[in-house]
Amino acid sequence: MQLYAHPFSSYCQKALIALYEKDIPFDYRVVGGEDGVVDAELAALWPLKRFPVLVDEDRTLFEASIIIEYLDQLRPGAVPLIPRDPAAALEVRMLDRFFDNYVSTPQQKIVFDSMRAPADHDPYGVGEARAMLERAYGWLDERMAGRQWAVGETFSLADCAAAPFLFYADWTHPIDKRHGHVHAYRQRLLARPSFARAVDEARPFRQYFPLGAPDRD
Numbered sequence: 001m002q003l004y005a006h007p008f009s010s011y012c013q014k015a016l017i018a019l020y021e022k023d024i025p026f027d028y029r030v031v032g033g034e035d036g037v038v039d040a041e042l043a044a045l046w047p048l049k050r051f052p053v054l055v056d057e058d059r060t061l062f063e064a065s066i067i068i069e070y071l072d073q074l075r076p077g078a079v080p081l082i083p084r085d086p087a088a089a090l091e092v093r094m095l096d097r098f099f100d101n102y103v104s105t106p107q108q109k110i111v112f113d114s115m116r117a118p119a120d121h122d123p124y125g126v127g128e129a130r131a132m133l134e135r136a137y138g139w140l141d142e143r144m145a146g147r148q149w150a151v152g153e154t155f156s157l158a159d160c161a162a163a164p165f166l167f168y169a170d171w172t173h174p175i176d177k178r179h180g181h182v183h184a185y186r187q188r189l190l191a192r193p194s195f196a197r198a199v200d201e202a203r204p205f206r207q208y209f210p211l212g213a214p215d216r217d
């Protein structure tokens with residue numbers, strides 16, 4: 001198996017968490033190298049050039065959620081990342097969509113806007129993104145009251161998404177102290193060995209965070 005990814009990328013960390021949870025060996029094809037070799041391979045596999053991309057023999061998969069579903073089918077283990085119960089599986093997928101669409105998407109909007117030339121800034125869009133993050137934090141805080149993980153009693157696909165997205169969202173648009181359940185959940189995710197490993201592997205790249213990385217996890 002080959003994973004085209006970069007350690008500092010949130011969507012790649014999402015897929016890496018699943019690989020580490022399941023202890024699946026893979027060949028790490030790190031994008032962004034100076035010689036451009038891995039980037040050329042990625043472009044040939046997936047012209048949209050978004051990563052992560054997983055290659056397993058003649059199968060090429062893009063989209064972090066789908067990569068995780070694939071890994072889970074391959075190695076469900078004692079506690080699958082997508083529950084076997086269909087109703088629970090639907091809830092996991094719903095929360096996975098929540099973290100992609102309402103935490104990661106507005107977080108990335110703010111970061112990408114900061115990288116634009118001054119004339120191309122979109123303050124209205126950034127304001128909308130910040131408002132969406134505020135609503136998402138508020139909703140999640142109520143949901144996480146009395147919960148350890150996003151859905152049910154065990155770590156799932158939804159937590160694979162939550163970990164990197166809440167990590168970077170708090171750097172980008174800090175989670176207010178009143179959202180204590182979200183803070184506690186973010187800390188639990190940081191303590192999870194699979195995510196702790198992904199965070200450690202990304203440490204050397206913190207200087208590249210466009211908004212300036214805070215001096216903390």
Ligand SMILES: N[C@@H](CCC(=O)N[C@@H](CS)C(=O)NCC(=O)O)C(=O)O
Nearest residue numbers: 009010011049050051052063064065
């Ligand atoms: N929907 C994709 C998003 C992947 C994505 O946006 N990856 C970013 C890195 S976090 C990327 O490829 N950035 C490079 C680019 O935009 O060209 C997924 O779930 O995997």
